[in-house]
Amino acid sequence: MSSGEVVLRAESVSKTFRAGRGFFRGGGLHAVSGFSLDLVRERVVALVGESGSGKSTAARLLAGLYAPTSGAITLAGRRVSVRAPGARRRYASHVQIVLQDPFSSLNASYSIRHHLARPLLLHGNAGSGKRADVEARSAALLEEVSLTPGRDFLDRYPHELSGGQRQRVSIARALAVRPEVMLADEPVSMLDVSIRLGILRLLGRLTAERRLALLYITHDIASARYFATEIAVMYAGEMVEYGPSEDVTQAPLHPYSRLLVSTVPDPDRAAGRGSDTLVRGEPPDLTRRLAGCTFAPRCPFAMDRCRQQAPPRFEPSGGHWVRCWLFDEQEA
Ligand SMILES: Nc1ncnc2c1ncn2[C@@H]1O[C@H](COP(=O)(O)OP(=O)(O)OP(=O)(O)O)[C@@H](O)[C@H]1O
Ligand SMILES: [Mg+2]
Secondary structure (H helix, E strand, C coil): CCCCCEEEEEEEEEEEECCCCCCCCCCCEEEEEEEEEEEECCEEEEEECCCCCCHHHHHHHHCCCCCCCEEEEEECCEECCCCCCCHHHHHHCCEEEECCCHHHHCCCCCCHHHHHHHHHHHCCCCCCCCHHHHHHHHHHHHHHCCCCCCHHHHCCCHHHCCHHHHHHHHHHHHHCCCCCEEEEECCCCCCCHHHHHHHHHHHHHHHHHCCCEEEEEECCHHHHHHHCCEEEEEECCEEEEEEEHHHHHHCCCCHHHHHHHHCCCCCCCCCCCCHHHHCCCCCCCCCCCCCCCCCHHHCCCCCHHHHHCCCCCEEEECCEEECCHHHCCCCC
């Protein structure tokens, strides 16, 4: 799929939620279906799509927080299973997730010192483990995320920091385990617009310096273009398009991606119309499996075939594929 060292690979991973007997008639809610993705060292892949398209579920599968209903996840070529005792922690030392809301992911009753010392000690990255050593390493982590001087932040509490500073602490905490993979689930969407770029630049710098494989989840395809090397577009739990960021944003193939790109926030356009409302028609019902393409009910170009048969991948140009019958060469 991509050149470079693949660290984490998802192969045809699906997640179906079953809640309460008979609650989801027809066998559950298909949050993610047939999800395949490679995360490569020193590269950023963006996962974009509207609310409910399965981005966070995909991230939680990759983070080992959910077991896949089917399919496989491999870390450096080895099949991941987090069911065995201790396996979760071992896995977390390779793969870390950073969430949208740094306030709820930090514990209000603990100092920043505690938030960093814990993973350092737990994952054996605290040197001698003595107080001075832990403190020096915690301060160094804070400086790595541009909270300087690091020591000045150690005895503060989450509520004493700004939103951007809190997100930097969350990132420092993730770095404390020395992961190879970082999964950032909308890391800037709750932050003030003016500080988003700073956090994205930080994640970009860390990707290079720490040789991370980074997954960047966002609604905002414009930031994905700026920040990611590749973009994967999700719709109704399925990846419908994948390719180099420039290609996906400048020449999107899938009708859904074209809509996403055309609805990029534009100050000249009427306010308050997000990508979620501009795609006409009903949001997809994830408890029903359609025979054909999941986007067909909302697609302005849908043909009979689209309602009958799910499209396979077509790759009209190298490394850029789409799941859409419009690109079937045989048909043209
Ligand atoms: N634990 C769960 N139990 C049942 N259904 C769930 C669960 N988690 C997510 N879902 C459902 O799975 C679908 C995908 O949700 P997910 O949170 O992955 O979407 P998302 O793309 O991250 O959306 P957003 O952009 O709003 O964060 C949604 O229909 C959601 O309601
Ligand atoms: Mg989400």
